[in-house]
Amino acid sequence: MLQYGVLICGVVPVRKPRDIEKALEAPVTCLELRLDYLEADLAEVRPLLEHAVARRVVIFTVRRREEGGQWRGDEEGREALYRKLLELNPHYIDVEAESPIIGEVAKIKGKAQLIASRHDFEKTPPLDVLSQWAKKAAAVGDLVKIVTYAKEPGDGLRVLSLIGAVEKPTVAFAMGPAGAYTRVAAAALGSPIMYVSLGEATAPGQLTADAYYAALLALGITPSGGGLPALREALDWVDGGLMYLLKKRLEVCRDMGRLKKDAGLPIYDDVREAQVLRRAGDFKQIFELVVQMCKAVQLVA
Amino acid sequence: MLQYGVLICGVVPVRKPRDIEKALEAPVTCLELRLDYLEADLAEVRPLLEHAVARRVVIFTVRRREEGGQWRGDEEGREALYRKLLELNPHYIDVEAESPIIGEVAKIKGKAQLIASRHDFEKTPPLDVLSQWAKKAAAVGDLVKIVTYAKEPGDGLRVLSLIGAVEKPTVAFAMGPAGAYTRVAAAALGSPIMYVSLGEATAPGQLTADAYYAALLALGITPSGGGLPALREALDWVDGGLMYLLKKRLEVCRDMGRLKKDAGLPIYDDVREAQVLRRAGDFKQIFELVVQMCKAVQLVA
Incomplete structure (x- = not known):
């Protein structure tokens, strides 16, 4: 590091x-x-x-x-x-x-x-x-x-x-x-x-x-720095980074939803969803929640 | 962008x-x-x-x-x-x-x-x-x-x-x-x-x-590039970034767990946990899962 x-x-x-x-x-x-x-x-x-x-x-x-x-x-x-x-x-x-x-x-x-x-x-x-x-x-x-x-x-x-x-x-x-x-x-x-x-x-x-x-x-x-304070700050950094990327994911899905609607394409894509969850590995449960939020966003994009 | x-x-x-x-x-x-x-x-x-x-x-x-x-x-x-x-x-x-x-x-x-x-x-x-x-x-x-x-x-x-x-x-x-x-x-x-x-x-x-x-x-x-392919690639980027940071969070929590054990400090910190979940805002449900995984890691660090 x-x-x-x-x-x-x-x-x-x-x-x-x-x-x-x-x-x-x-x-x-x-x-x-x-x-x-x-x-x-x-x-x-x-x-x-x-x-x-x-x-x-x-x-x-x-x-x-x-x-x-x-x-x-x-x-x-x-x-x-x-x-x-x-x-x-x-x-x-x-x-x-x-x-x-x-x-x-x-x-x-x-x-x-x-x-x-x-x-x-x-x-x-x-x-x-x-x-x-x-x-x-x-x-x-x-x-x-x-x-x-x-x-x-x-x-x-x-x-x-x-x-x-x-x-x-x-x-x-x-x-x-x-x-x-x-x-x-x-x-x-x-x-x-x-x-x-x-x-x-x-x-x-x-x-x-x-x-x-x-x-x-x-x-x-x-x-x-070292010890607990530096680790706590690192945790704050990671959580900030996670929230930045989660918001980014919602934005991308919103844009995807609009584009699919304009092109008359189906909103949900089960093959892609399965691919995302497979790739998530140990974080599958977390990504299931993330995908759920993103599907909602695509629906009303 | x-x-x-x-x-x-x-x-x-x-x-x-x-x-x-x-x-x-x-x-x-x-x-x-x-x-x-x-x-x-x-x-x-x-x-x-x-x-x-x-x-x-x-x-x-x-x-x-x-x-x-x-x-x-x-x-x-x-x-x-x-x-x-x-x-x-x-x-x-x-x-x-x-x-x-x-x-x-x-x-x-x-x-x-x-x-x-x-x-x-x-x-x-x-x-x-x-x-x-x-x-x-x-x-x-x-x-x-x-x-x-x-x-x-x-x-x-x-x-x-x-x-x-x-x-x-x-x-x-x-x-x-x-x-x-x-x-x-x-x-x-x-x-x-x-x-x-x-x-x-x-x-x-x-x-x-x-x-x-x-x-x-x-x-x-x-x-x-543009259109659906670029948005799909962007989604792959975001998911890759999320997984990188999630792994990083587990590592930080593992190090924290070890340090707390060595210092005889309590593993769980409810005040910090409440602060993390408050900060997560709309992503609270996701962070509850993340925190759960991290608490498990700290326990056995």
Whole structure:
């Protein structure tokens, strides 16, 4: 078995207190709380932010619009919000390396680790530009985060090559479907943090936590650390992966049901069903239930 | 959804006829039949080889010892075997670009596509050496296949960068646990063929078909093509992924059972069990069965 010390971080658009409560139910050890989405007053969510910091590894991020965020205020207001958030002693804060406030926030950050980030939601620049971005971010941050958009899969190799290229721990991967593989490759290459959605994606190509667990387990990667906690976390990963694939099976059967109806084909296929159950071997009882659910879905597709 | 035109190829060490029969039951569209493992006479397996060529996309390979194979004869004998295998009109044959017989086999191959391959089971050479290997293979093969061993994850990026670098379709990935991610990345980057085990791994880090399906599905990749055949193949992928994760769950529970026994901890944990079933939501009935199987495993771990 392989273990990567990667922090799997659920990204949470925080609009109101309920968003944090729900996130704390998710089986992830780290949360990035995106306060640029905030609609409620900070005072309303503050107790839950404190609660989150006490129970998870937490990144506070107030992402500016220029880099895909929802912040509607000015830089002064954003800096003021970061100041208040730093009072809650988060483990990390994420500020864009190019933004005017990063110098000031770096001074007042205290024990929080500063992730100096750079995002390009449209393209992946040439390697020399990417390397400059990484150097600039490394000069001010404790960690570097470079995330670009992959127009084609090859773009991903360029951004992945940043991991280990500067002296600070570096998160680097490519957004978009063509870059999906980089989200697993980056963990293998040593990215300290990887980001997953807990239901609402905040970037193109972002995988759900369940899908990400399935991908890591499939490649033989299990939670790091040892003993019962790591085994419990592994169980959470497996159960997440199982639910991801069960939902996928329902979707495929729904599409099959529609296609069969359009083509006037019979919905049920006893030969195929027998083949599936034979192949299931020791898990036959489980697959009988799964097939039952899928037949219902095909019926009403 | 993403679709890659990658051929997922089950690698089959062929010792005796039964090995081919079993392989033909596996839900893969392509088989690499490794005749360097052959213990029976060719005449004994010939009818099944013909049967396989009629029902799957088939690669015949007689891998020489220098590149990780089991062939015990000399090059003359190996060439003679390729000649006989070519009579069965396989879709592909794989011969090492560095081997003395590749020139002759290239002349007699007929319609079969020649995969000119190069394997390094110990390391991943520098990029300039890899590029030379790829050019040399491209000069003689219809496809290029370069597979090296990743001592560390970064080696994988070098070998992946060969895909698309020469004018022939190129299979390129890294063996070993540190290179596991390249097996998914290569499919994304355009490798025409990816290799999985159907139970017996023939290379370090080789994933089973079920694990590979889980990884591809998790990254949003589904079988290419359309209509009912692609949906049926997708269902096979999902079921393979489910079985991979179910086995993984049994393994984790077995390890948990042992650890709890050693630590004198109670085997069953009702709070955890309730949490798992609550999280399962609509799949609660399925997870009740899964938990039951896992509790049995923990009991006798």
